[in-house]
Amino acid sequence: MMKSVLFGALALVALAGPVYAQDAAAGEKLFMRCKACHQIGPDAKNAIGPDLNGVVGRRAGTEEGYSYSAALKDSGLTWDEATLTKWLHGPKKLVAGTKMIFPGFQKDDDIKNVIAYLSQFNADGSKK
Template sequence: MRQLILGAALAALLPFAAQAQDAAAGEKAFAPCKACHAFGKNGVGPDLKGVIGRKAGTHEGYNYSAAMKNSGLTWDESTFRDYIHDPKAKVPGTKMIYAGMKDDKKVSDLIAYLETQK
């Protein structure tokens, strides 16, 4: 009986394990972002070092849009996930020219990678 319960529990958790975040895969997912973003310096886009946990539109030395400055967002996992799926829908008027990352697994991996960049 115990094996049956354990087997059922593992089967129920399997889809969640498949969606676990992978920072190494996130580094690969970050590749297109490198055109505008870096860690440790501003570029076309703001410096993303320590972005998770940062209040949106506040990194010193970057000229944010008024929309981003006034968004009231803080970059936690949920907020970043919504934003990166469709930046212009989440923050109308953002300067970010990116159609969005639609693959949820890539987004999860990207977030895991960004969290390593403190």
């Protein structure tokens, strides 16, 4: 009995690493839906939406040189994982008056994967 429980726990630990890498790879594909408006990576610039380098952990509405809606600028939010999850379910549900027009993901897994992808980038666009 003890042995099988222990084996189960070890198997889970062994899986944790590769699963994370897969999340980010899946997130990169999903980021296609953001690319019409957002750039990320070493050469990213503000476009229709702000550049998303280093966005995870950043205060909302603070990317230099980007002209945000007053609603997002004054939201007082910080883009931690929980807040980003709500945002990606439907931006207008979190911040009424935002100018990000995105219907939102239906699947929590899609959101997790996109956040895993975004998390890879430092503020200067290099990868962690």
